[in-house]
Amino acid sequence: MAKIKIAELFYSIQGEGRYMGVPSVFLRTFGCNFSCRGFGMPRGEFSTEATELIQVAHMFEKYEDLPLVSTGCDSYASWMPEFKSLSPMLTTDAIADRITEIIPHSEWRDEHLVITGGEPLLGWQRAYPDLLDHPKMAGLKEITFETNGTQKLTQEFKDYLREWQDLNRTKREVTFSVSAKLPCSGEKWEDAICPQVVREYEQVGTAYLKFVIATKQDFEDAERAVKEFRNAGFTGHVYLMPVGGVESVYALNNKAVALMAMAAGLRYSDRLQVPLFKNEWGT
Ligand code: SF4
Numbered sequence: 001m002a003k004i005k006i007a008e009l010f011y012s013i014q015g016e017g018r019y020m021g022v023p024s025v026f027l028r029t030f031g032c033n034f035s036c037r038g039f040g041m042p043r044g045e046f047s048t049e050a051t052e053l054i055q056v057a058h059m060f061e062k063y064e065d066l067p068l069v070s071t072g073c074d075s076y077a078s079w080m081p082e083f084k085s086l087s088p089m090l091t092t093d094a095i096a097d098r099i100t101e102i103i104p105h106s107e108w109r110d111e112h113l114v115i116t117g118g119e120p121l122l123g124w125q126r127a128y129p130d131l132l133d134h135p136k137m138a139g140l141k142e143i144t145f146e147t148n149g150t151q152k153l154t155q156e157f158k159d160y161l162r163e164w165q166d167l168n169r170t171k172r173e174v175t176f177s178v179s180a181k182l183p184c185s186g187e188k189w190e191d192a193i194c195p196q197v198v199r200e201y202e203q204v205g206t207a208y209l210k211f212v213i214a215t216k217q218d219f220e221d222a223e224r225a226v227k228e229f230r231n232a233g234f235t236g237h238v239y240l241m242p243v244g245g246v247e248s249v250y251a252l253n254n255k256a257v258a259l260m261a262m263a264a265g266l267r268y269s270d271r272l273q274v275p276l277f278k279n280e281w282g283t
Contacts, residue, residue, distance in 0.1 A: 003091050039212070093134070141171060175207070
């Protein structure tokens with residue numbers, strides 16, 4: 001039976017993008033190919049908030065006890081090796097059991113599944129068919145992969161997803177919410193903007209782009225990236241979303257980002273988990 005290393009598994013409301021407001025199970029896998037230490041920092045500088053926690057990592061016994069950070073990646077514990085012990089490796093059976101326990105009626109109704117990270121399209125692609133075909137997942141109708149858009153789909157996983165489309169066997173809809181990383185993340189453009197990869201997602205589901213914006217410069221970077229994606233044939237929607245894993249930062253620029261989105265004819269995505277739940281772990 002396949003196994004997945006799970007950083008978090010919880011039930012909440014999707015706060016971002018296409019399914020904003022939809023009750024959702026979040027499955028946060030462990031591991032990421034980026035570190036995004038530039039978020040919330042002046043350009044060219046890197047956050048040390050999460051790395052400073054490494055020395056005291058042994059003091060935290062569970063995910064919920066970890067401090068929230070206001071700069072850098074707000075899901076740092078889902079990929080930093082020093083926090084790996086907080087993420088158990090679970091069989092797909094155990095994951096399906098746990099999901100059945102946390103959804104309100106012990107069966108899928110209107111709930112949607114979000115597979116997030118870290119970067120969920122790293123090696124775990126091999127385990128998803130086992131999980132999604134599990135009898136306890138039979139009522140699930142909508143799935144989103146929240147990805148940074150850099151990981152190609154394996155041929156096996158692509159074939160598996162294509163089968164849903166071709167045969168409409170399961171009547172399931174798959175979405176790729178692609179949070180492509182702009183230079184404000186601290187990642188390099190050539191590593192982070194991968195239009196051909198995202199074009200492939202569009203062949204097996206719905207894909208949209210979501211850019212985290214803090215400044216006018218980020219907005220200009222997003223416009224440049226959108227051009228590259230469009231030139232490659234990408235047809236999906238584009239969302240601008242305010243930076244801010246904590247409320248004080250989010251509240252500073254959410255309105256400004258909404259206005260930028262309106263002026264550019266792009267979609268605005270909120271981060272409902274910040275005002276509603278303070279972006280605490282498990283929300
Ligand atoms: S891609 Fe996402 S999970 Fe990975 S480091 Fe960046 S913000 Fe964090």
